[in-house]
Amino acid sequence: MDEIKYKTKRVVNVLIIDDHKMIRDGLKVMLASLNKYAQFKLYQAENGEDGLIKINRKGFDLVIMDYQMPCMSGADIIYRILRFKPEMKILGLSNYDEIPYIQSMMDAGAKGFVLKNIEPAEMLNAIKTILGGGIYYCSEVAVKLFNFADDKNAKVVQCNKILTNREIEVLRMIAMEMTNDEIAQKLFVAKRTIDTHRQNLINKLHVKNTAGLVMAALKLSLL
Amino acid sequence: MDEIKYKTKRVVNVLIIDDHKMIRDGLKVMLASLNKYAQFKLYQAENGEDGLIKINRKGFDLVIMDYQMPCMSGADIIYRILRFKPEMKILGLSNYDEIPYIQSMMDAGAKGFVLKNIEPAEMLNAIKTILGGGIYYCSEVAVKLFNFADDKNAKVVQCNKILTNREIEVLRMIAMEMTNDEIAQKLFVAKRTIDTHRQNLINKLHVKNTAGLVMAALKLSLL
């Protein structure tokens, strides 16, 4: 579909979805510096809804978006974009290089994932790959994914299963320094129920204890 | 010292210290958009050491810096800048609007603090205020500071005490899901010592438990 001719200066329409203007401007500068490869025409949206409206109105070649967004998570936005633009090429962007985080975006259908401190050269690589129909992980991420899939094959399946609503609710409360007892009272259930939720969270997120739960919640941008 | 004449188009030499190129570029765009007020000449450094060298070589009117930096914390860099440039005006920058975070930078001698999603207009306000010799907190931060100082007056003093190196070391390990026992072994001290450190951390950071410690560590950008 989108065959690239490297010798032709092609126009690439890019939509950047990010709530921080600073990041959007930064990306703008970076993409402008890649003008030897293509002429990037940039469009911006500062949240998921805005992005969806713009995608609906205009055909973009590439969407670059942050995971951390108010209201909707990055993965949710991807699901909604792909519902009516199944061929849309989406590049995820994040500060954190953690597995559940990336998993959820890739599972949703993102074509690649890079960290925000990416160098222009690698960004060009990522964009080329994705526009060419491929999938791109930035190197640090690729390493982590590899290590993860390696020795914990069985558990990855479990990790793909997204947390249930109740679990997310409990996880948030845990991160808010509440004890199982307090959470139970707030949710009108038995303390043992929260014990179970907590245990299941630990298993699903492959962490060892409360500290790990909080870190995972953060990387899943639930906080 | 630095009297501002609002009618003269003044040249303001700004040094941006941030490890993310994207943020530096974003700031660049934002400051360029404020050219009605002054002509900003921008210089960049991508870490604390680099910044210190540049400050040593050239006199800047303003330093804008991120708290989250590899190796040295923002507060540490501020201390070192002010050691040989006590009059330097420093504006802190961050993603998180939390108290211990801001406290440590302000205590170190920053003249103001804004969040990264600041609007250009407010940024101009901040810069004007600081160059004029004042202190600027962005509005969300100011509210938080006020609430905090209000009902927890006694505790603020304690909070001002920055964490010791050892405590930071322990806090990082806690966030890495290590138990007190494991930390003790790694540091070649008794488990009871780590118990104490953990307790002191809880008291200093005004949190209730492990979850709170991890959140605090995150907001202090120790992770």
Add this chain to the structure above:
DNA sequence: TTTTTATTAAGTATAAACACGTATATTTTT
């Protein structure tokens, strides 16, 4: 309709964290 998933709950036991004391040698600050 059968099967899976989500949510709830509990038994039993151990491990870890939390809270409040005290204490001492060392370093830093005043």
Add this chain to the structure above:
DNA sequence: AAAAATATACGTGTTTATACTTAATAAAAA
């Protein structure tokens, strides 16, 4: 030199979390 802060350490006791298990019910998916 005196005072304060730091890093270290231990005692005692209570509260929470962790680990492994089973299981009932309702809702959703196959």
